Amino acid sequence: MIVGARPWAIVVAGGNGTRFGGRKQLARLGSRRVIDWSIDALRPFVEGIVAVVPSDLVEGTSEASDLAVEVVVAGGATRSASVRAGLEALPPATIWVLVHDAARPMASHALVGRVVAALAGDGSPDGVVPVVPLTDTLRRRTGGAVDRSEFVAVQTPQGFSVATLRRAHGAEADATDDATLVDAIGGVVVHVEGEVTNMKITAPEDLRVAEVLHDC
Numbered sequence: 001m002i003v004g005a006r007p008w009a010i011v012v013a014g015g016n017g018t019r020f021g022g023r024k025q026l027a028r029l030g031s032r033r034v035i036d037w038s039i040d041a042l043r044p045f046v047e048g049i050v051a052v053v054p055s056d057l058v059e060g061t062s063e064a065s066d067l068a069v070e071v072v073v074a075g076g077a078t079r080s081a082s083v084r085a086g087l088e089a090l091p092p093a094t095i096w097v098l099v100h101d102a103a104r105p106m107a108s109h110a111l112v113g114r115v116v117a118a119l120a121g122d123g124s125p126d127g128v129v130p131v132v133p134l135t136d137t138l139r140r141r142t143g144g145a146v147d148r149s150e151f152v153a154v155q156t157p158q159g160f161s162v163a164t165l166r167r168a169h170g171a172e173a174d175a176t177d178d179a180t181l182v183d184a185i186g187g188v189v190v191h192v193e194g195e196v197t198n199m200k201i202t203a204p205e206d207l208r209v210a211e212v213l214h215d216c
Contacts (some may be wrong), residue, residue: 006047007116007159007197008094010086010214011038013102014075016051023054024201025102026063029210034201037105037214042098042157044109045116051102052082080174080181086139087166097165100157103201106158106210114192115159126164126187127181130155130194154179155194 013025013035020027022056025035039049048070055074064072073089075082083099090097096119100107111130118128131152138146158179168181173180179189197213199206 005095007045007098007119009042009046009049009098009100009109009157010043010083010090011035011049011069011100011102012075012079012082012086013038013050014054014082014085015103016054019202020204021062023052024207027201027207029105029207030116030214034068034105034207034210035102038100038102038107041105041107041112043068043110045112046073046098047094050086054087062099073197078174079176080169080172080178083165083178084169084172087162087169090162094162096159097160097162098157099165101200104156105201106195106213107155107198108195111155111195111198112157115157118190118192119159121190123188123190124161125190126161127182127189128159128180129177129189129191130158130198131191132196132198134193152191153194155198156201 016023027034029037042049050071051067051069052073052075058072058074071089072132073085076085115128115130131154134148134151134153138148154177164182164187168185173181182189201207
C-alpha cells in the first residue's frame with residue numbers, strides 16, 4: 001500500500017433477505033441495526049464508505065438516510081452487480097478498497113486491521129481475504145469424505161487493489177465473493193486469519209446468536 005493512502009470501503013447491503021424473511025441488514029441487533037455495526041467495524045481504517053442498498057431505499061427514506069457513510073447508492077440484481085455499483089461510486093483517485101457484507105456485523109477492528117496491514121505488506125497482493133479453518137467433516141453429495149484440511153471458509157471484509165478489482169469485474173461475471181473473480185483473472189490473493197465470531201446473518205436464528213456474542 002502506498003504510504004499515506006487509506007482505502008475506501010464498500011458495504012454491500014443490496015439484498016432483500018429472502019431466506020431471512022426481510023431485510024436483514026436493517027434488522028435490530030441490540031440498540032442498532034446490523035448494517036450500523038458493519039459500518040463501524042470499518043470506520044477507523046478507511047477514508048470513506050459507500051453503502052450499496054436496495055434501490056427503493058436510496059431516495060431519502062429514513063431507513064437509509066441516516067447511515068453514517070459518505071455515499072449511498074442503489075444495488076443491482078446480484079451481489080456482484082452491487083459491488084460494481086459501489087466501485088462506480090468511489091472517488092477516481094482511490095487505490096485500495098475493502099468490500100464488506102453488511103450481514104457480517106461481528107467483524108472486529110482487529111480483523112479489519114489485519115486485512116489492511118496485509119494490503120500494505122510485502123509483495124503488494126491484489127487481494128486479501130480473511131479465512132477460518134473448517135471444523136465439520138465434509139462429504140461429497142455423491143458419497144465419500146473430503147479432506148477438510150485442504151479447504152477454508154471465506155469471510156469479509158476483503159481488501160483489493162481498486163484497479164485489479166475493476167478488471168476482475170470487467171466481464172460482469174457473478175460470484176459469491178470478489179476474491180473468486182480476482183482469482184479468475186490471475187490476481188494474487190493472500191489469506192489472513194479470520195474470526196469464528198465473524199458470522200454471517202442468514203436466518204433469524206443467526207441474529208439471536210449474534211445478540212449473545214455481542215452481549216446485546
